Amino acid sequence: MEVISQEQDLVDIDRNETLTGPKVRLFCLVLFFVAVACTYLQWYPHDYRSFKVEDSGLFLHIGQRLTHGDVLYRDIADNKPPLIYWLNEFGLLLGHGSPGGVFLLCLAAGIFTFAVVYWGLRHYVGWPLFIIAGCWSQLAFLTCAFHPNYTESFSTASRASGRAIRPRTAEWREDHILCARTGCPGSAAVLLACE
Numbered sequence: 001m002e003v004i005s006q007e008q009d010l011v012d013i014d015r016n017e018t019l020t021g022p023k024v025r026l027f028c029l030v031l032f033f034v035a036v037a038c039t040y041l042q043w044y045p046h047d048y049r050s051f052k053v054e055d056s057g058l059f060l061h062i063g064q065r066l067t068h069g070d071v072l073y074r075d076i077a078d079n080k081p082p083l084i085y086w087l088n089e090f091g092l093l094l095g096h097g098s099p100g101g102v103f104l105l106c107l108a109a110g111i112f113t114f115a116v117v118y119w120g121l122r123h124y125v126g127w128p129l130f131i132i133a134g135c136w137s138q139l140a141f142l143t144c145a146f147h148p149n150y151t152e153s154f155s156t157a158s159r160a161s162g163r164a165i166r167p168r169t170a171e172w173r174e175d176h177i178l179c180a181r182t183g184c185p186g187s188a189a190v191l192l193a194c195e
Helices: 002-020 022-043 054-067 083-094 100-121 127-144 151-164 169-174 176-192
Strands: none
Touching: 022 100, 022 127, 054 083, 054 100, 083 100, 083 151, 083 176, 100 127, 100 151, 151 176
């Protein structure tokens, strides 16, 4: 009788560790990031046609001109800050002239945003709630975005990283490196879109 109760206790302990252990958390996070990646795949199968319309087409055109040696704001210009064009230029170089490289940058920015938000909120929000909220936000993004090559796709990542590493007020006076670490992502957001 005693052996059965000890075995039952061991089974209960193992079951609890299995449901809340770090392996389950890692599995859920990997599954979540795969889901984020899959939401971006809707733009892949159509030869990136949606990338060539609206602002994205202009970003790609200017990025292509930059890859051919034109100088931004001298040879070609638009009303946006320069970082979105440089990112499109880098994406086109990465994809050997294909918008696929820009698509990979957009995917990386999306995954980076959620990783940074999770890192910044992990002490305040449980990971199951974070995963549910992340899936809802991805669905909201899908309903309003024709393509991921918006300035908001990249500026959200820089804003999220700025908020995640933002030091407390008392630390501002003590450590100037913290100020610089917080200011760099904020500056990147301004270089993407003056909003």
